[in-house]
Amino acid sequence: MKRLILATVLSVLGVTARAEVQIQQVTSPAGINAWLVEEHEIPFVALEIYFKGGTSLDEPGKRGATNLMMGLLEEGSGEMTAQDFQRERESLAASYGFDAYDDGVSVSAKFLTENRDDAVALLRQALVAPRFDQDAIDRVKGQVLAGIASRKTDPNRIAGDSFYSEAYGDHPYGTDDSGTEETIRALTQDDIFKAYRNALVEGRAYVSAVGDINAEELGQVIDNLLSGLPEDGPAVPGAVDFGLTGGATIVDFATPQSVILFGHAGIERDDPDFFAAYVLNTILGGDGPQSILMNEVREKRGLTYGIYTYLVDKDYSNMWLGSVATANEKVGETIDVILDNWARVATVGVSQEELDNAKTYLTGAYPLRFDGNEEIAGIMVGMQVQGLPPEYVVERNDYIEAVTLEDINRVAQRLLNPDALHFTIVGQPEGVDEAMLTDVGEE
């Protein structure tokens, strides 16, 4: 039997907490790699599988196929109809989650030790022998269509759809991955099978498990679940630049509070300046110590319930995004405050105290993330997808600590650009500078 276990005892050292996770690198008999943390105190296992690719693999004219397919994996497989499958799952008290994202699809499972073999066998059936019966396709299409219809009247969704469409155009990132009414209605059973073969690819799978299971048992579980899936999948889309320029887009929508999404290009995860940008985002608009934007927009002026910024690193593009909602009559003032602070941080920078506070928070908060089997399984799959080694859990805080005031202010100057910031506003905003308007949409 070919099985290799590399056990690394890793202590996640924070300023205040020290979490120990013992990550084992397991290679299954069939040669599939996985990360494992044994935790035998509670008799269940949390398993996380991520297949790179995702809804960006939708073929032209088939937008929504991958998302619909993932929704159908629990709707019948092998000899079982959807209802047979769910009755069996309920009797095992196992839970399976099937989710679709831009860059990957994920399968999450929780099952009890005492019926692990049966719970794994049932999940295997869903993964390797889905039925995609026409009646199930029609039923789930109805649910997806209801979701698509409700997007059209949800200000948050309208803002996202408008923003991404203007930023990415024809690239898959430019359209919502649940598809359109037209594409969903046109999808056939063959389209669903095709999306299935494209997305659930053994060679693109990343696996982790946490809980009451050892390396040998996990190896068997993985082979059981994944053997039989295709070795390789279709080409993935190419890189795409963030295509929006500075200014504002207003989408008229009758609602008392405008929803605003704003942003410009961001930074790659493997850029040497990534950690400086990450710490900078925490200071500018992250959670943790009160951010500059939260202080200026909420605490001082009462303009909003919350304002946040995020670094978004997708496989084929990246963004620095923010979101805020404010009463229509306060939109002009809110945007002015954001632009002023964006410009101030870009030119003047942040203070040593702000940097120190952010570092203490980030390094202290990191070990607290490892607080449950499901959480740890999710973190470990994320690390594998990003190409990080198990040791990263120990080294991560050192990367944060290494960021200097000089670094962060250089990166602020390099990346923060108020002139490039685009605001997409859904509502009936007042006081928006006419010169900013690049486009006035109609809902």
Added chain:
Amino acid sequence: MLRSLAFSAALAASPAVAQDVSTFQLDNGMDVVVIEDHRAPVVVHMVWYRRGSADEPVGESGVAHFLEHLLFKGTENMAPGELSETVAANGGSDNAFTSYDYTAYFQRVAADRLPLMMQMEADRMVNLKLSEGDIATERDVILEERNMRTENNPSALAREQMMAAQYLNHRYGVPVIGWKHEMETLSLEDATSFYDLYYSPNNATLVVAGDVDPTEVGKLAQEYYGAIPRQENLPERIRSQEPPQTAARRLTFYDPRVSQPYVARSYLAPERDSGAQEKAAALVYLAELLGGSPFTSVLGMKLQFDTNTAVFTNASYSGTSLDDTTFNLSVAPAEGVTLQEAEDAMDDAIQSFMDTEIDPDRMEAIRTQLRASEVYALDDVQGLANRYGAALSIGLTVDDVQQWPAILEAVTAEDVKAIAAEVLDPRRSVTMWVSAEEESAE
């Protein structure tokens, strides 16, 4: 079918997973619950006040939640925002929430920082310092919060109307965040009078969960919270109760932003009471049987599988409530199905449930899942902390919380039928149609 029975038997034989829970009371009347989980060096520290929006004075709706926001302003010993800043500087996170029956504050942080958390939380229990400036700005913030959660969300606006129709005389009919016109007039005095009376140790429960030693927590609690005098004038918790409902109530809610019409139905239902949780337990099964899973529940099977009547169906019930709660159903009609047809199909499904024996396999499947959920719950220490904090805020005891799984386990099909007959009474129902415009509701 045989297989599912075999699995249930196997599960029944599995050893019970015990929770390490200790409980005691300080001399000033503050209840303390300690839940041990030593898997990670983390602690969740929570203080629950046994007052929420349903305890607010008339005309001041939203003041409990407003005060919750104001507790993040300064005290005599801490600058505004200092508490959250200090938690963050220690790598932790903090927040608070307000419900009908309680207001709770919590921090999640490295376990060795527990004394600091207690020091700060005890400080703001007695030393809050507010200015008129805080009031004006923070009132704008809660109005924006209402805009975000409610005004921008037609389902939330509809739910508000439905609750108002369900509760004629009880404060559950008033939204937790408050009616907008009353929120706009909330004053410093409104906030401080709620604070002075109700933010007291004898009206609070401390829950500490994580990598801690109960004896040590007891000493710390005595040191930080034990020093605060009890509020001798704490009034008895008296609320106006609902009169018997003798007429079905109906609402039609129109909002052009509704893209998927639906029918919502609620019935007044008993909640979990100390020493008497059996009816609530039977209602948990009833919700699962009627509308828990779209694949195996009565509504799901009849409206989504046997016929193409609905795109979504649901039944829900939560018994964690001080006074009478509700049992809720909802159905979103499929394309080409009217709201009247959807409602008729829902009522037919309920009637056929009443007229038919409950499938023993379904009872066992629900029992198995409830039992397993106790195993999965052990992986979430904050969830366990919430379970105890909420229960103790609504008049349940630690013993009630620990009995609950066994009471759920013992529910029979007969119990479910009996509670269904009691609760699902058409004359005691509230039914709401939600759609974009009147035409589509024909």
